[in-house]
Amino acid sequence: MPADPTTTSESLDAAFAAGHADLRAVYDAHGKLVYNLCRRALDPDTANDVTQEVFVSAWKGRGQFDPAKGNLGQWLVGITKRRIIDHLRSERRHADRRADEDTYIQADVHSEPTVDRLADKMLVANVLEQLPDRSRTVIHMAYVDDLTHQQIAEQTGLPLGTVKSDIRRGLQRLRQQLEVNHA
Amino acid sequence: MPDDSTFEPEFGDIETMLRDLDPTDLELETPPDSVWEGIAAQLALDEPQTVGGGATVVAAPFGRRRSWMLPLSAAAAVILVVAAGVFAVTSSPSSSELASADLAFAPGFDPAGESAAASAVLVDDDGTEFIRIDDDALPFDAEDDASLELWLIEADADGNVVDLVSLGDIDPDPDGDRTFAVPAGYDPAVFTVVDISIEPHDGDATHSGRSILRGALA
Numbered sequence: 001m002p003a004d005p006t007t008t009s010e011s012l013d014a015a016f017a018a019g020h021a022d023l024r025a026v027y028d029a030h031g032k033l034v035y036n037l038c039r040r041a042l043d044p045d046t047a048n049d050v051t052q053e054v055f056v057s058a059w060k061g062r063g064q065f066d067p068a069k070g071n072l073g074q075w076l077v078g079i080t081k082r083r084i085i086d087h088l089r090s091e092r093r094h095a096d097r098r099a100d101e102d103t104y105i106q107a108d109v110h111s112e113p114t115v116d117r118l119a120d121k122m123l124v125a126n127v128l129e130q131l132p133d134r135s136r137t138v139i140h141m142a143y144v145d146d147l148t149h150q151q152i153a154e155q156t157g158l159p160l161g162t163v164k165s166d167i168r169r170g171l172q173r174l175r176q177q178l179e180v181n182h183a
Numbered sequence: 184m185p186d187d188s189t190f191e192p193e194f195g196d197i198e199t200m201l202r203d204l205d206p207t208d209l210e211l212e213t214p215p216d217s218v219w220e221g222i223a224a225q226l227a228l229d230e231p232q233t234v235g236g237g238a239t240v241v242a243a244p245f246g247r248r249r250s251w252m253l254p255l256s257a258a259a260a261v262i263l264v265v266a267a268g269v270f271a272v273t274s275s276p277s278s279s280e281l282a283s284a285d286l287a288f289a290p291g292f293d294p295a296g297e298s299a300a301a302s303a304v305l306v307d308d309d310g311t312e313f314i315r316i317d318d319d320a321l322p323f324d325a326e327d328d329a330s331l332e333l334w335l336i337e338a339d340a341d342g343n344v345v346d347l348v349s350l351g352d353i354d355p356d357p358d359g360d361r362t363f364a365v366p367a368g369y370d371p372a373v374f375t376v377v378d379i380s381i382e383p384h385d386g387d388a389t390h391s392g393r394s395i396l397r398g399a400l401a
Binding site: 019020023024027031032033035036039048051052055056057059060061062063064117120121122124125126128129139140142143144146171174175178 | 194196197198200201202203204205206208209211212213214215217218219221222225226291293343344347383385387389390391392393
């Protein structure tokens, strides 16, 4: 079933773990996830650089990837988080020469949870983007727009049962893709 | 929130994460083409190219490096200065051994290296530099259809790999030659880290990421 994104990404993960994956395929599957996480934490030029660093270091360190501990997207996001935090710390060290110590300590306390939360959001947004159109639309209406299932049925013209089963299937897919992170 | 719009507790975590999303979180941009071009360019630099009898050819003039690496040059300069100092102290007319490194296993390495040991010596033989592997207890039999390969790595101040070059496979024969020429263009004062990795015979010339031992020349 090549059209099923889950099947495709699982076989890509397996190929990557075995050292047979084409890096371009890995980048096509996960470049957007890594880049958008970087874009939300860093300035545009640094985001480009860090995205590049993440894929280069992931490729060089691909022997460290263990599919039993999570999927490839999660592994790449883990590397991305560390790189972002390294960059933020290094920027702060430079800023620290000009700023007072209180500002420095406060910024250090807040950066890592913020990057974690951004990473969670990007993982969810990325899986959501890969859902079939109708499932993505109803999930968006239910959780981002905060509409009830009844309201969604009325606005889309879909039967209420279809709305519920679309949402359930979408949630199942999201859980499948994210479960290792949040088990 | 009416009851019919939640599937708790089965999907509780997922629903919480979805509710945390803002519409702007869903606007995912495609990275600019320059990002992939940079990745491809940089990894091509790291692939040693072999010709003829397997001599390693270096095709990586420094000018081709990615611009983002420039900030690392300060760290590299520090390593260079420190290493140059060590070399000055250790090299003397009576000794051709310029520096040495105890190679050690570290967490995150391939488990095959757990009880392995070796040391590396940088030797100057009439102006030509070699790395010699001494006192080795190396796991040549850890895996079928794989070799142990020797690398020199340039690391930044945080220990991250900036660049690396293969010196070749290590001969499993205990009486075999354990001396490796340092490829032209790769200064051991910059490429200070000696690394041994397990390399499956899979046709991929890049580092497998499965290091077993590593140490810094000093």
